[in-house]
Amino acid sequence: MMKSEQCFFCSQGAKQIDYKETETLRRFVSHQAKIIDPLHTGTCSKHQRLLAQAVKRARYMGLLPYTK
Numbered sequence: 001m002m003k004s005e006q007c008f009f010c011s012q013g014a015k016q017i018d019y020k021e022t023e024t025l026r027r028f029v030s031h032q033a034k035i036i037d038p039l040h041t042g043t044c045s046k047h048q049r050l051l052a053q054a055v056k057r058a059r060y061m062g063l064l065p066y067t068k
Contacts, residue, residue, distance in 0.1 A: 009047040017050045019057035022064060029055060033065050 008027075009017065019025070028036050028043070028051055035055055038048045058064040 005042075007042060007044040007047050009051075010044060014047070017047065017054040019054040019061065020063065022058060025051070025055055025058055025064060029064065031068060033068050 017024075028041050030036050035052055038045070041048075043051060055064060059066050
């Protein structure tokens with residue numbers, strides 16, 4: 001993805017990132033199940049931290065894979 005003008009979560013007005021919304025989280029995870037760099041996704045640092053926490057929780061709960 002190209003760097004967008006504004007963070008995806010800021011434009012949605014998101015206060016929290018829910019780990020149960022796997023379709024949203026998959027957008028920010030590569031095909032190797034790695035969290036994509038914020039330079040490529042365009043997320044701000046605040047939401048990148050929340051995103052990383054949500055992805056790690058989803059992995060722990062078995063909703064997202066650790067590896068492909």
